Amino acid sequence: xxxxxxxxxxxxxxxxxxxxxxxxxxxxxxxxxxxxxxxxxxxxxxxxxxxxxxxxxxxxxxxxxxxxxxxxxxxxxxxxxxxxxxxxxxxxxxxxxxxxxxxxxxxxxxxxxxxxxxxxxxxxxxxxxxxxxxxxxxxxxxxxxxxxxxxxxxxxxxxxxxxxxxxxxxxxxxxxxxxxxxxxxxxxxxxxxxxxxxxxxxxxxxxxxxxxxxxxxxxxxxxxxxxxxxxxxxxxxxxxxxxxxxxxxxxxxxxxxxxxxxxxxxxxxxxxxxxxxxxxxxxxxxxxxxxxxxxxxxxxxxxxxxxxxxxxxxxxxxxxxxxxxxxxxxxxxxxxxxxxxxxxxxxxxxxxxxxxxxxxxxxxxxxxxxxxxxxxxxxxxxxxxxxxxxxxxxxxxxxxxxxxxxxxxxxxxxxxxxxxxxxxxxxxxxxxxxxxx
Numbered sequence: 001x002x003x004x005x006x007x008x009x010x011x012x013x014x015x016x017x018x019x020x021x022x023x024x025x026x027x028x029x030x031x032x033x034x035x036x037x038x039x040x041x042x043x044x045x046x047x048x049x050x051x052x053x054x055x056x057x058x059x060x061x062x063x064x065x066x067x068x069x070x071x072x073x074x075x076x077x078x079x080x081x082x083x084x085x086x087x088x089x090x091x092x093x094x095x096x097x098x099x100x101x102x103x104x105x106x107x108x109x110x111x112x113x114x115x116x117x118x119x120x121x122x123x124x125x126x127x128x129x130x131x132x133x134x135x136x137x138x139x140x141x142x143x144x145x146x147x148x149x150x151x152x153x154x155x156x157x158x159x160x161x162x163x164x165x166x167x168x169x170x171x172x173x174x175x176x177x178x179x180x181x182x183x184x185x186x187x188x189x190x191x192x193x194x195x196x197x198x199x200x201x202x203x204x205x206x207x208x209x210x211x212x213x214x215x216x217x218x219x220x221x222x223x224x225x226x227x228x229x230x231x232x233x234x235x236x237x238x239x240x241x242x243x244x245x246x247x248x249x250x251x252x253x254x255x256x257x258x259x260x261x262x263x264x265x266x267x268x269x270x271x272x273x274x275x276x277x278x279x280x281x282x283x284x285x286x287x288x289x290x291x292x293x294x295x296x297x298x299x300x301x302x303x304x305x306x307x308x309x310x311x312x313x314x315x316x317x318x319x320x321x322x323x324x325x326x327x328x329x330x331x332x333x334x335x336x337x338x339x340x341x342x343x344x345x346x347x348x349x350x351x352x353x354x355x356x357x358x359x360x361x362x363x364x365x366x367x368x369x370x371x372x373x374x375x376x377x378x379x380x381x382x383x384x385x386x387x388x389x390x391x392x393x394x395x396x397x398x399x400x401x402x403x404x405x406x407x408x409x410x411x412x413x414x415x416x417x418x419x420x421x422x423x424x425x426x427x428x429x430x431x432x433x434x435x436x437x
Contacts, residue, residue, distance in 0.1 A: 224256020228263025240407025
């Protein structure tokens with residue numbers, strides 16, 4: 001049946017409506033939001049300057065929409081033309097402002113304007129990323145005064161150098177290191193060992209920040225406890241380096257070192273419970289005893305550090321010690337090679353010996369493997385207690401080695417009783433729970 005002119009017009013109108021409704025307005029909305037957000041911040045900043053720039057909320061909003069529309073219509077080629085034109089206009093404005101006011105502002109507004117054009121184009125491809133970058137740019141622009149104050153007045157030259165060293169070690173050195181077993185018995189993985197070095201440097205930097213923010217008497221114990229959730233051994237190494245550098249914070253560093261063992265016990269309970277609840281029940285006595293011992297010993301040195309007046313607050317200085325991190329990595333490498341050699345020569349001579357050797361490096365790995373045997377029915381929960389304690393004890397030996405190599409004799413003599421007390425209380429808890437045979 002033929003349709004009349006009215007029907008054809010209705011069909012055309014419906015197709016046009018579907019075409020318009022199919023246009024995704026989300027990219028344009030994201031571009032509009034990015035331009036308004038960055039432009040609002042620049043508008044407020046422009047009011048504070050003696051010679052306001054011409055770029056404000058309207059300019060930035062239009063620039064963002066221009067980037068989005070140009071990318072929609074002509075792709076990367078038209079976007080390049082719009083971005084280049086915006087950069088040229090911004091450069092001319094900056095040159096004119098510098099002629100009129102030689103001591104005027106820098107190029108932040110002009111660079112932000114070009115970036116806003118690109119963010120508008122990015123909104124077409126990925127609105128979420130464009131919005132996130134736009135918010136980040138607005139935050140950075142708004143934080144101008146505190147950032148300048150931090151760099152000029154708070155951050156020292158040594159701290160800036162250490163930040164650059166840490167960035168280079170993380171972003172340049174780490175990706176270049178081979179991630180495979182090498183060396184004697186295939187025990188050394190350069191990538192993994194360097195990750196441990198970064199942990200030591202990072203924990204040392206965190207302790208340095210805590211000391212700057214809270215003072216040595218409070219900052220080091222808190223930093224040690226928090227760092228223990230990353231690596232208790234690394235935390236002890238970092239605290240030892242801090243104590244060796246400044247003997248006046250010895251008590252606070254010892255408190256942080258011992259309190260890191262509290263995190264070890266909490267993590268141990270978590271991984272055992274996640275793997276096998278019966279094993280966690282069997283280990284409840286040792287874990288409670290070890291945890292209470294670590295808390296008591298760490299609290300005693302924390303109180304001692306709080307009551308002990310400092311002749312001076314630690315200076316800004318360096319955030320971490322490269323020599324201590326190098327000594328930590330060398331000691332860890334020796335332990336890895338020794339563990340691999342024992343395994344290669346004697347094999348698995350019983351679960352206790354295997355757990356003790358594994359515990360030299362990581363007590364959690366040994367506990368997880370034993371709890372997995374219990375969960376699979378290959379071992380009773382009571383029979384896993386002694387091997388897990390063997391790994392915990394051998395891990396304490398590793399802590400003592402690092403305490404002496406990084407912190408010196410005075411630090412090691414104060415940390416050692418705490419580590420030994422934790423091990424004794426753990427074994428005492430096992431003897432109290434396990435049935436006599």
